[in-house]
Amino acid sequence: MFLLTDDELRAVYDASPDGCLVVGSDGTIRGANRRIGDLFGWPPAELVGQPIEVLVPEALRGAHEGHRSTFTDDPHTRPMGVGLDLRARRKDGSTFPAEISLSPWRAGESPLRIVCTVRDVTEQRRLRTFSVGALRATEEERQRISRELHDDIAQRLATLVLKVRRLADEADSMARKALGETVRRDVIDTSDAVRLMARALRPPELEEVGLALAIQAHARRVREATGFDVVTELEAVGEALDETGMLAVYRIVQEALSNAKRHSGTDRAVVRLASAGGRVVAEVEDSGKGFIVPEVGGADGLGIIGMQERAEMIGGSLELDSAPGRGTRVRIVVPS
Structure with missing residues (x-):
């Protein structure tokens, strides 16, 4: 029979793409692989001897001790993806959503060990x-x-x-x-x-004349239809974006302008478009009343979630800068 040496077993353990912990029945960490260090910010050697609860959010530690005790009374395999909403705690106190599998293991007459596999989801x-x-x-x-x-x-x-x-x-x-x-x-x-x-x-200008002139045409329509002054500072971005990218940026600019017109309390906004350093950057800025960003970050009253999703869909990001009394700036950055 071919058997792996201890060094080979350790190499396999450390090569796992998932974090692996070996925990005793008393909840003490007996071993941790390198991936655990990457996930939690702990050197694996520092975790050995500590209670598993150091990797559990503080508010959940008491309940976790009870769950652990119940599990050791009736050890069984619990696979990943069983519908549990779990969070793990890093050394710096931050948390992340995780999938965790549990596998009880006992070699001969040795004490019960639990192999925990952790995946950042x-x-x-x-x-x-x-x-x-x-x-x-x-x-x-x-x-x-x-x-x-x-x-x-x-x-x-x-x-x-x-x-x-x-x-x-x-x-x-x-x-x-x-x-x-x-x-x-x-x-x-x-x-x-x-x-x-x-x-x-689907604005025909996008295909006919490109993103910059399409935004300019939209700004003109807004001015003519509503009297809201839209100042444009636009560079032609050429072929920096494909059709999907151009449409996403156009829609974000359109939504941001609509927000400025309806909510800023001012009658003017500036739209900028430029391409530099392998990125296309679009901005919509007003000098209106502004707002506290955290108050709307979790809501979609201003279409912020939709704009974020459009930006992420094309590999970009959305930055929202605002505060009461100093206006709002929406910035879209997309790799070209």
């Missing part, structure tokens, strides 16, 4: 949150389009049908001519409304 949780957010955004967009079609386009078409029927039944030539002109104008207005909906779904 921060990225998986982030991706899951992003996926849920993307699905939510898609559904909200569908609902918005459905409402616009029903409340606007469908009503326009229903009115047109009635007018066309009246036109067919109208005997007086002058009345027919006047009604025909009304129908013609209604058809043009409905066509314009459909065109605006299509533009909102």
